[in-house]
Amino acid sequence: MNNLISTRNRVVNKKLSLGFMGIGWIGRNRMKVLLEDGHSEASVIFEPFQQNADEALKLAPKAQLLQNSVDFYEHPEVNGVVIATPSALHASQSINALLAGKAVFCQKPLGCTAKEVRQVINASKQVDKYLAVDLSYRFTEAFQAVFNTIQRGEIGEVYAVNLVFHNAYGPDKDWFYDIRQSGGGCVMDLGVHMIDMALNCLGFPYVEQVRSHLYSKGKKLVPGAEEVEDLAKVSMITAKNTAIDLDCSWHVSEGRDAVMEATFYGSEGRVAFKNIDGSFSDFKAEKYNGTQTEQIAGATDEWSGRAGLEWAQKVLDGQGFDPGSANEYLQLAEIIDRVYGRQT
Structure with a gap:
């Protein structure tokens, strides 16, 4: 062999x-x-x-x-x-x-x-x-910088997380828009990455509450709908009372190709993962303390594989x-x- x-x-x-x-x-x-x-x-x-x-x-x-x-x-x-x-x-x-x-x-x-x-x-x-x-976004240098900052306790206890992933285009394959083939819309496609980032940094705590508002072309969807959502707003609360909020969408008018952000609010500061200039592939990590901003990652990064x-x-x-x-x-x-x- x-x-x-x-x-x-x-x-x-x-x-x-x-x-x-x-x-x-x-x-x-x-x-x-x-x-x-x-x-x-x-x-x-x-x-x-x-x-x-x-x-x-x-x-x-x-x-x-x-x-x-x-x-x-x-x-x-x-x-x-x-x-x-x-x-x-x-x-x-x-x-x-x-x-x-x-x-x-x-x-x-x-x-x-x-x-x-x-x-x-x-x-x-x-x-x-x-x-x-x-x-895959777990393996970007920007996310690793955010993760390590949180694990070292540099922003204290994380009590809130804001997650955003807006894609101005949306998928180009028809099967993405058929819930039987995709399992869901922008949350399944985009939001899952952001939720994974948040849970990863928090040590995968139990999530006690999940509330979601899903929309398709401006129409609110009910649970079990056959349509896939193109915009979602999701709120979660963990067993430690950490609030996690997610906004994600396809075909959104953001004035750029994409917006990707995962911002962690701690008792002693804040740290964020962000895409650069609307890019789907270039990211930076920033740490905030009062009025001070420190970029802690953001060099060219071949992360996709x-x-x-x-x-x-x-x-x-x-x-x-x-x-x-x-x-x-x-x-x-x-x-x-x-x-x-x-x-x-």
Whole structure:
């Protein structure tokens, strides 16, 4: 098996052998970063759209393009599977890959509901294979600077968090606007990243209250609506009485491409993650004390593939099921269900 020594949990190999399922723009970006790192190789690709497949094969000309998903999951040389397909497929594809003995790196959301996420986690636990979700903004230098500032106690006890993610354009694929395929609108697409940032910095506390107001083209939606929201206002209260407020939207008139902010109010100061000049990819971190502002991060940062690289390294190191990260994914999914008024 290509100089591979395998035990139940550990894989020792010069390169990690990967299968890629879904090779659109995001899938190819993650593939490119993983392959350029030099510790992974693309063995198989499953992609129904020929144009996407052709572009992927330019990055990995030796990879085998498969048309049968069973052959993909069961491929004997593959150690891990990278999934970047439409959201409704994530849970079933992750479960199939895990039960075939592969580690999984999946785009968010891991499932369209908490029930689906729980099923994926159970599969990961059953086979003791590492599962990770591409919550990519965690890995920006700006977010890490905010996280470390809070963990060091530099702004005291955090008592409030304001989260904003407005996208002037919205998704360009039709399936995003079909709740059966997407699981939700701008909260599922954008807000999930911001909620994850807040919970991550706060140590994933229990969220006691969730109140949401969801709108589609200015019309307020009721729980269980078949439409997806293009604007949301969500208020949460944790068990420690920390207030978390989220505003997010698609197609909003903000005078710029995007607004992304996560601001943490502490008893001794404030710290914030912000995008720069409306950018989707450039961020800075600022710390505030009285009238003073200190920029603590903001240099050029190639962050988009770091989550995948960390996953790949852990798979190479023999990481199996991780209950800590699994609990975070499930808690996040349960909060999203509550935003949409779904039973968890």
